[in-house]
Amino acid sequence: MPRSVPVTVTVNGSTHEREVEPRTLLVHFLREELNLTGVHIGCESTLCGACTVHLNGRAVKSCTVLAVQADGQEVTTIEGLAPDADNLHPLQVGFWEKHGLQCGYCTPGMIMAAKQLLDDNPNPTEAEIREAIDGNICRCTGYQQIVDAVQHAADAAGAA
Amino acid sequence: MVTFRPNSVGKAIKRREDPRLIRGLGTYTDDVKLPGMTYAAFVRSDFPAGAIRSIDTTAAADHPGVVAVYTYADMDGQVGPSPVGAEMPGMGKADHPLLADGRVLHVGQPVAVVVAETPYAARDAAGLVEVDIEPREAVVDVEAAMAPDAPKVYEELDSNICIQIPVPNPEADKLFEQADQTLSMRLLNQRVAPFPMEGRAICAHWEEGPGKLTIWTSNQAPHFVKQQIAMCLRIPEIRIRAIAPEVGGGFGAKIPTYPEDPLLCWVSRKLRRPVKWSETRTENLLGMTHGRGHVEKIEVAFQNDGRVLALKGQTISELGAWRSFYGPFIALSTHTMSCGCYDIKAVAWETFAVYTNTMATEAYRGAGRPEAAYIIERVMDEVAAATGLDPVAVRRRNFVDKDAFPHTTASGAVYDSGDYEKTLDRMIELVGYDDAREAQRQARDDGRLVGIGVAAFTEVCGIGPSGGTAPHQRMGTWESATVRVEPSGNVTVYTGVSPHGQGQETAFAQMASDAFGVGLDDVVVVHGDTDQVQHGVGTFGSRGIAVGGAALHMALTKVHAKATRIAAHHLDAPVDQIDYEDGEFTVSGTDRKLTFRQVAEMAHLWNVAVPGEEPGLEAVARFEPPGTTFPFGAHLCQVEVDPESGQIEIQRYVAVDDFGVVINPMLADGQRIGGVVQGIGQAMWEEVQYDDGGQLLSGTLMDYAVPRAKHFPRMVLDNTVTPTDVNPLGAKGIGELGTIGSTPCVVNAIVDALRPLGITNIDMPAKPERVWQAIQAAASAQ
Numbered sequence: 039m040p041r042s043v044p045v046t047v048t049v050n051g052s053t054h055e056r057e058v059e060p061r062t063l064l065v066h067f068l069r070e071e072l073n074l075t076g077v078h079i080g081c082e083s084t085l086c087g088a089c090t091v092h093l094n095g096r097a098v099k100s101c102t103v104l105a106v107q108a109d110g111q112e113v114t115t116i117e118g119l120a121p122d123a124d125n126l127h128p129l130q131v132g133f134w135e136k137h138g139l140q141c142g143y144c145t146p147g148m149i150m151a152a153k154q155l156l157d158d159n160p161n162p163t164e165a166e167i168r169e170a171i172d173g174n175i176c177r178c179t180g181y182q183q184i185v186d187a188v189q190h191a192a193d194a195a196g197a198a
Numbered sequence: 199m200v201t202f203r204p205n206s207v208g209k210a211i212k213r214r215e216d217p218r219l220i221r222g223l224g225t226y227t228d229d230v231k232l233p234g235m236t237y238a239a240f241v242r243s244d245f246p247a248g249a250i251r252s253i254d255t256t257a258a259a260d261h262p263g264v265v266a267v268y269t270y271a272d273m274d275g276q277v278g279p280s281p282v283g284a285e286m287p288g289m290g291k292a293d294h295p296l297l298a299d300g301r302v303l304h305v306g307q308p309v310a311v312v313v314a315e316t317p318y319a320a321r322d323a324a325g326l327v328e329v330d331i332e333p334r335e336a337v338v339d340v341e342a343a344m345a346p347d348a349p350k351v352y353e354e355l356d357s358n359i360c361i362q363i364p365v366p367n368p369e370a371d372k373l374f375e376q377a378d379q380t381l382s383m384r385l386l387n388q389r390v391a392p393f394p395m396e397g398r399a400i401c402a403h404w405e406e407g408p409g410k411l412t413i414w415t416s417n418q419a420p421h422f423v424k425q426q427i428a429m430c431l432r433i434p435e436i437r438i439r440a441i442a443p444e445v446g447g448g449f450g451a452k453i454p455t456y457p458e459d460p461l462l463c464w465v466s467r468k469l470r471r472p473v474k475w476s477e478t479r480t481e482n483l484l485g486m487t488h489g490r491g492h493v494e495k496i497e498v499a500f501q502n503d504g505r506v507l508a509l510k511g512q513t514i515s516e517l518g519a520w521r522s523f524y525g526p527f528i529a530l531s532t533h534t535m536s537c538g539c540y541d542i543k544a545v546a547w548e549t550f551a552v553y554t555n556t557m558a559t560e561a562y563r564g565a566g567r568p569e570a571a572y573i574i575e576r577v578m579d580e581v582a583a584a585t586g587l588d589p590v591a592v593r594r595r596n597f598v599d600k601d602a603f604p605h606t607t608a609s610g611a612v613y614d615s616g617d618y619e620k621t622l623d624r625m626i627e628l629v630g631y632d633d634a635r636e637a638q639r640q641a642r643d644d645g646r647l648v649g650i651g652v653a654a655f656t657e658v659c660g661i662g663p664s665g666g667t668a669p670h671q672r673m674g675t676w677e678s679a680t681v682r683v684e685p686s687g688n689v690t691v692y693t694g695v696s697p698h699g700q701g702q703e704t705a706f707a708q709m710a711s712d713a714f715g716v717g718l719d720d721v722v723v724v725h726g727d728t729d730q731v732q733h734g735v736g737t738f739g740s741r742g743i744a745v746g747g748a749a750l751h752m753a754l755t756k757v758h759a760k761a762t763r764i765a766a767h768h769l770d771a772p773v774d775q776i777d778y779e780d781g782e783f784t785v786s787g788t789d790r791k792l793t794f795r796q797v798a799e800m801a802h803l804w805n806v807a808v809p810g811e812e813p814g815l816e817a818v819a820r821f822e823p824p825g826t827t828f829p830f831g832a833h834l835c836q837v838e839v840d841p842e843s844g845q846i847e848i849q850r851y852v853a854v855d856d857f858g859v860v861i862n863p864m865l866a867d868g869q870r871i872g873g874v875v876q877g878i879g880q881a882m883w884e885e886v887q888y889d890d891g892g893q894l895l896s897g898t899l900m901d902y903a904v905p906r907a908k909h910f911p912r913m914v915l916d917n918t919v920t921p922t923d924v925n926p927l928g929a930k931g932i933g934e935l936g937t938i939g940s941t942p943c944v945v946n947a948i949v950d951a952l953r954p955l956g957i958t959n960i961d962m963p964a965k966p967e968r969v970w971q972a973i974q975a976a977a978s979a980q
Contacts, residue, residue: 076224139220164912
């Protein structure tokens with residue numbers, strides 16, 4: 039079998055040590071090793087955004103990050119965004135309120151990409167939202183209700 | 199018919215599906231994990247046509263972690279051929295094997311499957327299988343494939359023509375002689391990729407002990423999967439459980455049971471281990487069925503006042519290399535829907551479905567109807583140009599009158615209901631049409647290429663009755679529902695539709711909540727599992743509400759009737775003296791009452807049994823649609839073309855649709871906007887391309903352009919309500935409508951922008967390069 043290397047990654051606040059093949063992609067590490075199946079695979083080429091997670095607080099597409107590159111780093115996935123159903127992140131609330139999802143496959147990546155936007159720019163315009171999620175494809179919604187969802191989250195954070 | 203008080207139905211209720219999905223807790227097929235899991239990878243043909251000289255699997259089989267490698271020879275006739283639904287006497291056809299059987303017919307065809315302990319090992323080893331193919335000349339262009347001397351996809355057939363259906367009409371010939379004017383057009387409806395965000399994924403699990411096969415598959419119609427796997431593997435369907443868990447989009451391409459489905463079931467049975475496969479995006483673009491792929495030739499006879507008298511059309515549909523589930527029949531609905539919203543006197547048509555050495559085509563959001571709407575809506579604009587009339591005026595002149603329903607068209611469709619003027623009027627009002635045209639005139643005076651496109655369209659949904667539209671198809675078009683009331687009064691709904699984003703877990707909970715006066719949280723909707731759900735059909739053809747919802751209404755009505763009888767017995771009153779409202783049964787004119795929950799408990803207790811009634815409170819219903827529904831709409835798009843680059847900016851999009859009675863307007867808006875954007879994707883960017891030799895050029899997201907958020911302005915939506923009487927809900931269907939209306943609307947806008955330059959058509963996709971070249975050609979012609 040191929041050789042393995044040790045990695046230690048802190049994911050959603052918990053530290054995990056594993057032996058992985060050097061070529062293991064972060065998305066496979068999260069899904070297969072840690073059972074974080076909210077991280078989805080859509081294109082394996084950085085172009086669709088379904089696998090978006092945060093690495094040290096910045097959105098990355100985990101299909102083109104190696105698990106070894108995350109060694110010693112902190113990863114946040116959709117599963118780490120809310121502690122439980124009663125304490126959803128404003129973006130999760132926004133997506134629910136505004137019908138920002140249909141099949142749900144792009145949703146975790148879309149939310150993580152939108153989180154990057156709101157972290158950087160708490161009061162984005164519609165054009166800024168559309169630009170920020172340009173790396174994330176949704177085939178169901180036509181995006182308008184996703185824009186509304188992100189706006190809803192921004193408004194909620196602003197009001198808080 | 200019972201009308202339940204609409205406390206919840208008609209309201210924008212938040213989805214019941216979302217709490218799990220927004221937290222990443224949905225279970226899609228690739229998320230399924232079983233002990234002893236193996237992983238499959240496919241070896242696919244690199245050649246579009248050829249004979250397999252040899253397949254050497256030795257190195258792959260020896261690769262660390264590999265469990266097995268299989269080719270066609272290993273199947274030994276035990277499994278296959280690939281399932282097909284479209285059968286018709288006289289069609290040119292051949293069986294399609296699950297793995298290539300000595301010849302390959304298209305790039306991407308599965309040739310061998312490698313099974314390993316890890317996905318990485320499976321993919322590594324797949325690269326070690328050596329397939330030696332003697333290439334032969336491929337036929338790629340659909341019109342070239344019709345030539346008598348064209349290379350044949352199937353050497354054993356007479357030609358590449360699978361079906362040819364002429365529908366001549368002497369009346370049309372006569373009207374063409376009498377008409378003031380005629381025009382002809384050649385329209386291309388290019389091949390597109392359905393591109394659901396989740397590609398195909400399969401997990402097959404044969405359990406030797408009980409002799410039971412479970413397949414999780416990302417599919418829109420798991421009951422079909424069950425039947426077809428049974429036929430393919432030659433095992434009784436009662437030993438098969440098909441589960442469509444969370445499904446990440448389908449758009450028609452997940453209706454078929456693919457060759458990979460029964461094949462991996464066979465592998466699991468052979469290995470006695472579960473096996474899982476999720477396609478890569480390139481495999482998805484290569485090996486998931488494509489949509490559209492039509493060449494249309496159309497002649498139009500019309501009067502100087504814009505009145506269209508007759509159509510003569512020819513549809514040539516690219517079938518690809520083999521018959522997918524429904525592929526050969528899709529083009530037939532292009533003829534059926536050719537009249538659109540218009541009262542056209544005569545239609546003559548000829549439909550071809552033709553094999554080429556490319557991936558098979560199948561239903562894609564609209565499936566034959568978008569092609570029809572594209573033809574007739576492009577025709578209306580060209581008639582307007584030829585007569586000097588406004589495109590809106592030409593449409594009004596030809597509309598079927600609102601008092602003329604049900605209306606039988608010249609192509610044989612029976613439209614249930616419609617009021618096209620009302621919907622168009624609302625759109626015109628929302629837009630401020632005259633002002634928009636005036637602004638366009640000013641922009642043109644300034645030398646800007648601004649275009650306004652209109653589409654007033656109708657389509658057909660909720661197909662039925664079974665066999666009524668395609669008598670040879672191996673499928674019913676009814677739908678089923680079971681309503682099971684627990685002793686507590688909580689309700690489980692089992693539906694035969696298999697939603698994958700449409701939101702029936704919410705819409706159906708709204709209906710059940712209204713029927714029994716229970717909360718939305720007291721209803722669970724179960725779907726997509728053949729061991730849980732009574733037999734069903736699935737989600738496609740905009741049928742979830744119009745057919746599945748109608749079945750649910752029937753089941754709710756049955757349960758309600760029984761609950762009323764139980765209540766009457768315990769209230770010691772005749773049934774016709776029982777009033778019902780909001781979960782309470784009351785003896786008319788008294789305060790004697792029972793709640794629905796009390797009745798539910800009584801229904802399950804032997805000591806309070808009702809004479810003549812079975813215990814329990816449950817009903818199964820199947821709705822067979824007596825006819826089809828015809829939703830409609832009026833859309834407007836405004837674009838501006840940059841003459842220097844050919845870039846098109848969509849400046850405005852307004853959609854007013856009529857889809858009958860609405861269960862949840864928020865869900866309906868989602869379907870509409872999503873559909874419009876998908877249709878615009880086809881109009882402007884998307885195109886599956888093969889080169890002349892049959893190699894796929896659009897095999898990655900670098901080469902296949904899917905719409906992204908910044909391509910679009912905010913859309914304006916409204917709707918009118920014209921109910922249908924073909925189902926008890928009055929709902930018409932919504933899933934495909936946006937896609938059907940938007941494509942011609944946008945192309946009409948682009949052509950309108952370019953018409954001052956003398957340009958009268960732009961084939962889709964209207965990529966900047968194509969638009970720029972058209973502008974250059976027009977300039978040099980002047």
